[in-house]
Amino acid sequence: xVDENGTSDKSHSLGIRIQKKILGKMASRSxxxxxxxxxxxxxxxxxxxxLKEAKSETEAKKLIKCIIxxxxxxxxxxxxxxxxxxxxxxxxxxxxxxxxxxxxxxTFWEVAFSYDxxxxxxxxxxxxxxxxxxxxxxxxxxxxxxxxYVFCTMTDSALLGLxxxxxxxxxxxxxxxHLDKLAPIxxxxxxxxxxxxxxxxxxxx
Numbered sequence: 349x350v351d352e353n354g355t356s357d358k359s360h361s362l363g364i365r366i367q368k369k370i371l372g373k374m375a376s377r378s379x380x381x382x383x384x385x386x387x388x389x390x391x392x393x394x395x396x397x398x399l400k401e402a403k404s405e406t407e408a409k410k411l412i413k414c415i416i417x418x419x420x421x422x423x424x425x426x427x428x429x430x431x432x433x434x435x436x437x438x439x440x441x442x443x444x445x446x447x448x449x450x451x452x453x454x455t456f457w458e459v460a461f462s463y464d465x466x467x468x469x470x471x472x473x474x475x476x477x478x479x480x481x482x483x484x485x486x487x488x489x490x491x492x493x494x495x496x497y498v499f500c501t502m503t504d505s506a507l508l509g510l511x512x513x514x515x516x517x518x519x520x521x522x523x524x525x526h527l528d529k530l531a532p533i534x535x536x537x538x539x540x541x542x543x544x545x546x547x548x549x550x551x552x553x
Contacts, residue, residue, distance in 0.1 A: 387537045392416070394533055398526040402510045411501055414494045418479065425486055435482050442478040449475060450534045456512055457523060457531035463512040469503045 392412055399408035422439070425431050431439065449471045456463045476499035483491055501507065511526050 387533065390533050391530070391537060394530045398511065398530065401526070402507055407501075411498060414498050418483075418491070418495055418498065421483070421487060421491060422479070425483075430486055431482070435485075438478055438482050442475055442482070445471065445475050445478065447538055450538050454531050454535045454538070457527050457535075463523070465505065465508055465512075468508065472499055472503050475499075 392415065396408050396412050399411055426436070426439065449468075452468060452471060456468070476495060479495050480492055483495070510524060511530075512523050514523055515525075
């Protein structure tokens with residue numbers, strides 16, 4: 349699409365393109381903390397530890413970097429006023445849906461035998477769909493593939509089983525020790541910031 353000045357709408361600003369490229373290459377958990385708060389950083393650290401054990405250090409680093417790049421690029425689009433009013437509303441709705449997703453994860457931890465994989469995957473796919481819808485007009489196919497990769501990994505049945513199902517050698521546990529580490533952080537992240545359960549990670553009003 350071309351605007352009235354004859355330039356492309358697809359993140360046409362050279363400065364923004366350079367900013368996205370540089371920050372994308374710098375993506376790391378420490379860089380992410382410039383865009384998200386300390387509590388969200390703890391979530392990334394805990395997720396990294398889980399993925400490192402469940403898959404491999406290489407896969408864990410790759411996935412976390414992809415998550416960080418998505419956060420960074422969405423933040424750049426928003427802060428540089430590149431999102432339409434409708435896209436901003438979609439982003440706010442995605443944040444609300446993400447909050448509900450977190451509360452679902454916490455419920456699975458708090459209530460024994462409540463884990464529902466189909467429901468969780470449906471929520472994850474909903475967040476994925478909204479992110480892809482927002483970024484498609486602005487970012488490259490590579491960015492979309494990055495989003496798809498993250499959610500393909502996080503909706504994998506075997507991986508979710510490692511997180512939510514008890515270890516076979518310990519019948520006294522209702523879920524994995526990974527969830528025992530992650531769920532309290534998620535609970536504090538949501539309920540410790542907003543009585544209505546809305547995380548305050550972003551600066552989006």
